[in-house]
Every structure is written in C-alpha cells, then in structure tokens.
Amino acid sequence: MLIVLAVVSVAETVPAANAAQPLRGAADLSGCAGPHRLAPGTSKHTTEVDGVERGYSVTVPAGYSGHSAYPLILAFHGHAEPAATFARFTQLGQLPAIVVYPEGLRGTDGLVSWEGAPYSSPRADDVAFTRSILREVSAGACIDPARTYAVGRSNGGGLVAMLACRMPSDFAAYAVVSGAFYDVGRPNCPGAPPASIIDFHGTADQTIHYGGGVRHGGAYTPVMTWLSGWAARDRCFPQPLEFPVNRYVTRVDWPFCAASGHEITHYRINGGAHVWPGSTGSPSKAGQLSNSISATSLIWQFFTRHAK
Numbered sequence: 001m002l003i004v005l006a007v008v009s010v011a012e013t014v015p016a017a018n019a020a021q022p023l024r025g026a027a028d029l030s031g032c033a034g035p036h037r038l039a040p041g042t043s044k045h046t047t048e049v050d051g052v053e054r055g056y057s058v059t060v061p062a063g064y065s066g067h068s069a070y071p072l073i074l075a076f077h078g079h080a081e082p083a084a085t086f087a088r089f090t091q092l093g094q095l096p097a098i099v100v101y102p103e104g105l106r107g108t109d110g111l112v113s114w115e116g117a118p119y120s121s122p123r124a125d126d127v128a129f130t131r132s133i134l135r136e137v138s139a140g141a142c143i144d145p146a147r148t149y150a151v152g153r154s155n156g157g158g159l160v161a162m163l164a165c166r167m168p169s170d171f172a173a174y175a176v177v178s179g180a181f182y183d184v185g186r187p188n189c190p191g192a193p194p195a196s197i198i199d200f201h202g203t204a205d206q207t208i209h210y211g212g213g214v215r216h217g218g219a220y221t222p223v224m225t226w227l228s229g230w231a232a233r234d235r236c237f238p239q240p241l242e243f244p245v246n247r248y249v250t251r252v253d254w255p256f257c258a259a260s261g262h263e264i265t266h267y268r269i270n271g272g273a274h275v276w277p278g279s280t281g282s283p284s285k286a287g288q289l290s291n292s293i294s295a296t297s298l299i300w301q302f303f304t305r306h307a308k
Contacts, residue, residue, distance in 0.1 A: 116185020202272025
C-alpha cells in the first residue's frame with residue numbers, strides 16, 4: 001500500500017496522566033443523587049457469570065462525590081499478568097475517571113488470560129463478564145454512559161478487539177496496546193458499526209510480532225491488517241498518513257472517515273518492545289524506546305474526544 005507522508009516539525013506533547021482535565025458532556029444528573037455503594041479509593045468485587053465466580057477491582061478518584069457523572073474505563077491486563085500489576089505500571093487509576101480492572105481466568109496453561117486466545121479457559125465468557133461489570137458498576141456509581149471506554153494490553157487487547165465487534169453500543173472508544181489478535185478468537189463482525197480506536201505497537205515486539213505470526217499454536221493478525229479493517233469499516237481514506245512524533249515513534253492516521261466523529265489512530269514505536277509505552281522499569285533498549293511516549297496520557301486525550 002502506498003503511504004502518504006506528512007511531516008510535522010515538533011514532537012507531540014502529552015499531559016501528565018494524573019492531570020485532571022475538563023470532562024466534556026459531564027453533567028449533574030439527578031439520578032446520581034441516590035445512595036451508591038462505591039466511594040473514592042480502590043475496592044474489590046465479585047460477580048457470577050454462567051456459574052463461575054469472577055473478580056474485579058474498582059478505583060474511584062478522590063474527587064468523586066456521587067453527584068456528577070464520571071467516565072468509566074474498563075482495563076484488561078495481558079496474558080499471565082496480574083490485574084494489580086497492570087494497574088500499577090499503567091497508572092490508569094490516576095486519570096479523572098472510574099477505572100475497573102477485571103481479572104482473567106486461568107487458562108489451559110495455568111495462567112490468567114481472556115477468551116479468544118489458544119490458551120484461554122474453556123469456561124471463560126468474557127463478553128458476558130464485561131456486561132455484568134457494566135451493570136454492577138453503573139448501579140453502584142454515578143457513571144456517564146456516553147463516556148464508557150475499554151483498554152487492553154496484549155491478550156487483553158485481543159479481548160478489546162472482540163468487544164468492539166460484539167458490544168459496540170456499550171463503549172464510546174477503544175484502546176489497544178501490543179494487541180494479540182488471534183484467528184481463533186477473531187469475531188466475524190461485518191455488520192458491526194464504526195468504532196474509534198487508538199492502538200500502540202512496537203516493531204521489535206518479540207512476543208506479538210508487528211507483522212503477525214504464530215504463538216501458542218495459534219496464528220495472529222498483523223497490526224496494520226487489523227487496523228486497516230477498522231479503517232474500512234469507518235469508511236476512512238484507505239491510505240494512511242504518517243506523522244513523526246519523535247525520533248522513535250510515528251503516528252499513523254486514516255483520514256477523512258465518512259463515519260462522522262470516528263477515527264483510527266496508531267502509534268508505531270520503531271524498535272519498541274512488548275511493553276506499555278511510558279511505564280517504568282524496562283531495562284532493555286527496546287523498552288526504553290517505547291517509553292519515549294506515554295500511552296496512558298495519549299489514550300486519555302483520545303478518549304476525551306469521543307462520546308457516544
């Protein structure tokens with residue numbers, strides 16, 4: 001595919017992840033004045049899905065009072081990654097939003113994961129789990145239903161891709177970091193409506209290769225193939241534009257989307273690894289290149305531009 005190049009002279013700047021920003025469309029809703037179970041801080045919860053007990057934690061910002069509607073973010077960890085670890089290095093809980101960290105089930109390899117991968121638990125119905133979380137958290141807190149979002153890393157990113165197909169009316173936008181889009185779990189969603197998606201992936205990712213591959217006996221889709229499919233669904237111009245963000249990162253946009261208000265944006269980390277961009281503690285050079293941007297800050301910027 002021919003790439004249309006556009007060059008900008010300055011690097012893209014991002015705010016601190018914990019900087020409170022105006023919430024467009026947030027309103028004082030009379031329905032939020034009633035009693036709510038959730039209060040500022042982090043709490044653990046369980047719900048039953050098809051006879052299986054599932055767990056999740058909820059982080060509520062310090063400024064939450066229950067009288068104003070807050071955005072809601074569901075954040076799905078990667079394969080073999082504890083939800084608490086994922087919460088710690090992404091710092092999504094520092095955003096001015098209520099953030100839910102669901103916990104995956106142990107798969108056939110004995111490690112936590114989400115449905116849609118070769119190693120997923122046969123008992124996992126994570127779409128139903130997501131629906132259950134949305135019902136319970138919406139009943140327990142003052143949520144802005146127009147500003148509900150899904151974020152996922154690696155195998156969790158694969159689940160977010162599934163949610164974009166199977167729960168399109170429940171989320172305003174989606175974010176994927178180092179997504180694993182396995183063929184075995186890829187839903188057939190030709191009738192799904194357009195979606196707004198922001199994606200991050202390193203070209204030196206040795207876990208989920210940028211150009212696709214096979215892992216755990218299952219094939220997974222190249223990053224650009226998956227994104228181009230969504231750009232076609234959004235009826236965007238098929239040739240993406242590339243913008244240098246810094247020495248290591250290129251932003252790729254599909255412009256002129258006929259689906260009004262939707263956008264597909266990709267951050268290609270040239271030489272980047274299988275890490276969350278902007279997280280700390282990665283000793284490798286590839287990890288350091290990935291940390292030249294903050295995925296958390298860029299995701300929040302993207303989300304604040306999109307409401308249902």
